[in-house]
Amino acid sequence: MSRVLIVGAGLTGSLCACLLRRELSDKVKIVVWEKSRGTGGRMSTSRSPSNMSCTADLGAQYITATPYYSQIHKSFYEELLLHDVLKPLEATIEGMMLKDEGSLNYVTPSGVSSIVKHYLKESAGAEVFFGHHVTHVYRRGSGWEVCRKGGSPEQFDVVVLTMPVPQILQLQGDIGSLLKDSERQKLEAVSYSSRFALGLFYKAGVQISVPWAAKYVSSNPCIRYIAIDDKKRNLVSDECGPSLVVHTSVPFGLQHLEDPLEEVQPVILCELEKVMPELPKPENIKCQKWRYSQVTGSVTDCPGQITLLSKPLLVCGGDAFTHSNFDGCVESALKVFEVLKSSL
Numbered sequence: 001m002s003r004v005l006i007v008g009a010g011l012t013g014s015l016c017a018c019l020l021r022r023e024l025s026d027k028v029k030i031v032v033w034e035k036s037r038g039t040g041g042r043m044s045t046s047r048s049p050s051n052m053s054c055t056a057d058l059g060a061q062y063i064t065a066t067p068y069y070s071q072i073h074k075s076f077y078e079e080l081l082l083h084d085v086l087k088p089l090e091a092t093i094e095g096m097m098l099k100d101e102g103s104l105n106y107v108t109p110s111g112v113s114s115i116v117k118h119y120l121k122e123s124a125g126a127e128v129f130f131g132h133h134v135t136h137v138y139r140r141g142s143g144w145e146v147c148r149k150g151g152s153p154e155q156f157d158v159v160v161l162t163m164p165v166p167q168i169l170q171l172q173g174d175i176g177s178l179l180k181d182s183e184r185q186k187l188e189a190v191s192y193s194s195r196f197a198l199g200l201f202y203k204a205g206v207q208i209s210v211p212w213a214a215k216y217v218s219s220n221p222c223i224r225y226i227a228i229d230d231k232k233r234n235l236v237s238d239e240c241g242p243s244l245v246v247h248t249s250v251p252f253g254l255q256h257l258e259d260p261l262e263e264v265q266p267v268i269l270c271e272l273e274k275v276m277p278e279l280p281k282p283e284n285i286k287c288q289k290w291r292y293s294q295v296t297g298s299v300t301d302c303p304g305q306i307t308l309l310s311k312p313l314l315v316c317g318g319d320a321f322t323h324s325n326f327d328g329c330v331e332s333a334l335k336v337f338e339v340l341k342s343s344l
């Protein structure tokens with residue numbers, strides 16, 4: 001049995017774990033280390049501190065399947081629809097850009113992290129650890145020694161890194177010396193947008209009366225997108241009030257990137273009031289910084305993965321190796337899986 005470590009429980013890492021479990025379970029023991037306390041990465045779902053059933057998606061909002069990807073990732077869409085993880089988007093999104101004629105949009109009734117949770121559930125037997133922040137990766141004989149903050153190093157036969165590329169490049173140990181100059185250049189050239197997100201949670205019974213479920217804003221330098229998240233996901237609940245999600249513009253994100261959240265949050269709220277002056281006062285607010293939001297410049301030629309070493313195997317994947325959305329992650333996970341399958 002080979003011991004495979006997947007670093008990151010975002011969509012790419014969780015789908016890699018699921019594919020390994022489904023096709024190579026007799027050959028691998030799968031371990032997932034995720035630095036944060038929950039599943040999802042940039043597909044995470046936040047809960048109101050005063051009502052855990054009141055949720056908001058602060059990262060990815062909806063899944064758009066172009067005709068091309070509807071076809072080539074048909075089985076992935078069918079599976080998620082069958083398990084009610086995805087439902088067709090029915091609500092109105094003002095100002096949504098049509099990517100490709102014939103594209104289908106989906107929402108996640110239980111929040112976008114339910115996609116990632118579905119794949120982790122399908123990886124039954126994989127050991128998933130949260131609060132495991134990888135810091136160093138060393139080559140030791142025919143395997144890898146991986147260190148994490150506040151824990152003992154562990155040995156693995158194969159390592160898969162799925163975090164944003166700048167975080168891969170920050171890892172200490174032997175990764176730096178393994179990188180060929182051409183690979184380093186490719187990875188250093190990857191770029192991301194940065195933005196902030198706010199989640200506003202309301203008490204049950206509060207009404208937000210607008211004719212849309214989400215809208216893109218072009219008239220404000222700070223606010224780019226607003227969603228009445230429960231309405232966007234077609235939820236009806238007596239227990240929860242509405243939840244509202246705000247994404248800032250990328251220029252605003254860049255301008256305030258190093259500012260503390262406590263300083264940025266009131267600035268966003270002040271701008272939100274200009275866009276929605278009638279908005280009631282929320283019960284709770286969550287502010288999130290996405291330093292690595294969406295990939296604006298992928299790894300050249302979008303290879304899906306980069307194998308830093310084949311023996312012992314160390315592979316990098318994630319949306320930076322394709323493009324920043326659901327299909328980009330599926331494409332990368334499939335490419336990583338191909339490499340693992342041919343080597344194990």
Ligand SMILES: Cc1cc2nc3c(=O)[nH]c(=O)nc-3n(C[C@H](O)[C@H](O)[C@H](O)COP(=O)(O)OP(=O)(O)OC[C@H]3O[C@@H](n4cnc5c(N)ncnc54)[C@H](O)[C@@H]3O)c2cc1C
Pocket residue numbers: 007008009010011012013033034035036040041042043058059060061062063064132133134135162163164167195197247290292293294317318319320323324325326327328329
């Ligand atoms: C604001 C925003 C809006 C978006 N909107 C959409 C949308 O509407 N539709 C869509 O399809 N996509 C959207 N995206 C893009 C989509 O969310 C990403 O493409 C996708 O989630 C990337 O998944 P991933 O697994 O490759 O990376 P991530 O989700 O970044 O997963 C990597 C994981 O690695 C963990 N990690 C990092 N470093 C370490 C470490 N040292 N040790 C252990 N763990 C570590 C992270 O905590 C994270 O959980 C959006 C993203 C953002 C931020």
